[in-house]
Amino acid sequence: QKEVEQNSGPLSVPEGAIASLNCTYSDRVSQSFFWYRQYSGKSPELIMSIYSNGDKEDGRFTAQLNKASQYVSLLIRDSQPSDSATYLCAGNSGAGSYQLTFGKGTKLSVIP
């Protein structure tokens, strides 16, 4: 199993709907997780981090982590066309590691 896996999409949702982006991971990257957003032609920017089981909310974004299922997700409520981007999931293998393993990203399109 690859260390961090994402469905490449594209995922299309209508404006105002909830977009759900999913990521699974292997045992090696099981400590903390990050979601990055990358607009076309731009570099990635960090939008959410999550370190423990459960939900973490920040505005319209909610990150969810389930370590038993090795699953992390990002929910975007009230999706806007400006949310259209590629979303990268990344995992860190622990306090002693500088390495961050990125998934290949899911492309999200929000249709007006």
Next chain:
Amino acid sequence: DVKVTQSSRYLVKRTGEKVFLECVQDMDHENMFWYRQDPGLGLRLIYFSYDVKMKEKGDIPEGYSVSREKKERFSLILESASTNQTSMYLCASSYRRGDRFFGPGTRLTVL
């Protein structure tokens, strides 16, 4: 706001040339990274540095070297550019192991 700058947005070089990509960050971050991003392959780590004059290989270091003489500056060197090094190169810095603040990227084309 953290600012990470890269010396060029677009660069065209010939096979065999020595290429220098420079990255500067202004937030006194300890850690700096070089990635390349290719369609279908995602972000791949080339080299990173967690202190001045320190460097560590990432997942794909072959054909590359790095230099970090000052805390704010991290350079990526392609000793002899090849066409398979045509890519988007992204520099990043961080103060925590999980965060990455990326520069705007350099799109390098090797002819």
